[in-house]
Amino acid sequence: MEYFAYQFHITDHCDQRCEHCYIFSEDHQKCLDEMIIENIEKVIANCVAMCKQLNRRPYFYITGGDPLLHPDFWQLAASLKNRNIPFGILGNPFHLNDQICQRLAEHGCRKYQLSIDGLRETHDAIRKPGSFDTTIEKIDCIRKAGIDCAVMTTVSGTNKHEIEAIVDLVVANQVDIFAFARYCPTGFEKENHIDPLEYKALLSRLWKKFEDYQDAEITFNLKDHLWNLFLYEKGLFEIPEGLDAQVMVDGCNCGNCHMTILPTGDVYACRRMESQIGNALSDSMHDLFVGKGMDAYRQYDQFEKCAKCELLRFCRGCPAVAYGYTKNMYAADPQCWKEV
Ligand SMILES: C[S@@+](CC[C@H](N)C(=O)[O-])C[C@H]1O[C@@H](n2cnc3c(N)ncnc32)[C@H](O)[C@@H]1O
Numbered sequence: 001m002e003y004f005a006y007q008f009h010i011t012d013h014c015d016q017r018c019e020h021c022y023i024f025s026e027d028h029q030k031c032l033d034e035m036i037i038e039n040i041e042k043v044i045a046n047c048v049a050m051c052k053q054l055n056r057r058p059y060f061y062i063t064g065g066d067p068l069l070h071p072d073f074w075q076l077a078a079s080l081k082n083r084n085i086p087f088g089i090l091g092n093p094f095h096l097n098d099q100i101c102q103r104l105a106e107h108g109c110r111k112y113q114l115s116i117d118g119l120r121e122t123h124d125a126i127r128k129p130g131s132f133d134t135t136i137e138k139i140d141c142i143r144k145a146g147i148d149c150a151v152m153t154t155v156s157g158t159n160k161h162e163i164e165a166i167v168d169l170v171v172a173n174q175v176d177i178f179a180f181a182r183y184c185p186t187g188f189e190k191e192n193h194i195d196p197l198e199y200k201a202l203l204s205r206l207w208k209k210f211e212d213y214q215d216a217e218i219t220f221n222l223k224d225h226l227w228n229l230f231l232y233e234k235g236l237f238e239i240p241e242g243l244d245a246q247v248m249v250d251g252c253n254c255g256n257c258h259m260t261i262l263p264t265g266d267v268y269a270c271r272r273m274e275s276q277i278g279n280a281l282s283d284s285m286h287d288l289f290v291g292k293g294m295d296a297y298r299q300y301d302q303f304e305k306c307a308k309c310e311l312l313r314f315c316r317g318c319p320a321v322a323y324g325y326t327k328n329m330y331a332a333d334p335q336c337w338k339e340v
């Protein structure tokens with residue numbers, strides 16, 4: 001049975017105020033929302049009911065802010081355990097220790113994702129002083145508990161020259177999974193553009209690095225959908241024959257197998273862009289998913305550039321990055337270098 005992924009932001013509380021963060025970008029003094037445990041239980045039940053109707057298995061990415069700062073975090077973890085629902089955490093390093101990691105593992109946490117946004121100086125400038133060293137220190141703590149440690153890098157004009165060094169760093173620290181995604185411009189540093197050919201060159205250098213590390217026990221998750229373009233041009237990906245022309249085989253999960261829930265209950269098609277479709281405390285998640293609101297995010301023939309591209313069903317770039325630049329998710333991906 002296929003998984004359906006819910007990114008569940010249970011709290012805005014966080015020890016950092018990263019300059020690029022979509023939560024605080026418009027307002028660093030933002031009122032911090034947090035969902036009370038009774039509502040968290042309601043949301044989980046709503047998602048479970050949806051998956052039952054669609055014959056999917058729920059998977060939760062519990063996140064924030066820092067989900068460990070939620071006062072009833074362990075009640076939520078126990079609830080997922082009782083329901084036999086696997087989950088991962090996208091969180092911060094500051095409140096982890098051996099005991100907490102062990103407890104997370106016992107509750108069914110499979111993966112803990114930390115962020116590394118540069119080498120020490122750059123990372124700490126984006127996040128906060130000391131953040132880099134604490135993050136590196138906690139990798140081992142997570143892995144010792146038997147939880148996969150993932151590292152995510154948000155690539156922007158600020159750190160684009162350090163991504164290869166981050167790959168060396170995560171390999172040296174025995175991280176299990178490494179991925180990166182591009183910064184989606186919000187209120188902050190909209191001018192921080194990466195040129196399409198520059199981005200292609202970056203992917204090319206990273207591919208070489210991944211090859212150099214093919215014997216290392218790390219999974220390089222090719223999360224950015226422009227990897228599909230890169231592999232296609234390299235002859236490492238071929239368009240399969242005989243596929244249903246309407247089916248989106250790969251690429252952006254928006255409108256397809258992913259939804260995000262905020263601490264207010266607001267449901268977004270994707271957290272990285274303004275895309276609210278309803279509220280998980282008042283609407284049925286199933287109805288939201290199959291409804292008109294979500295349909296607005298799967299008008300594949302509306303993609304201004306991708307609709308003319310043979311990779312439409314496998315890529316579609318990152319609509320949230322396009323939205324960040326233009327306020328139109330169907331605009332061309334600003335880093336796509338393909339001529340169509
Ligand atoms: C909101 S954070 C929550 C987990 C944790 N606090 C962290 O920073 O890793 C989840 C991920 O979203 C990324 N993120 C935040 N704002 C973003 C933006 N405007 N564009 C792209 N990614 C962003 C963060 O860098 C992080 O990797």
Ligand code: SF4
Pocket residue numbers: 014015016017018021022023024064065066092
């Ligand atoms: S640590 Fe995560 S949630 Fe907190 S401000 Fe940074 S990106 Fe946002």
Ligand code: SF4
Pocket residue numbers: 226229305306307309310311312315316317318333336337338340
């Ligand atoms: S045009 Fe769209 S589908 Fe084609 S390679 Fe570019 S982003 Fe991907």
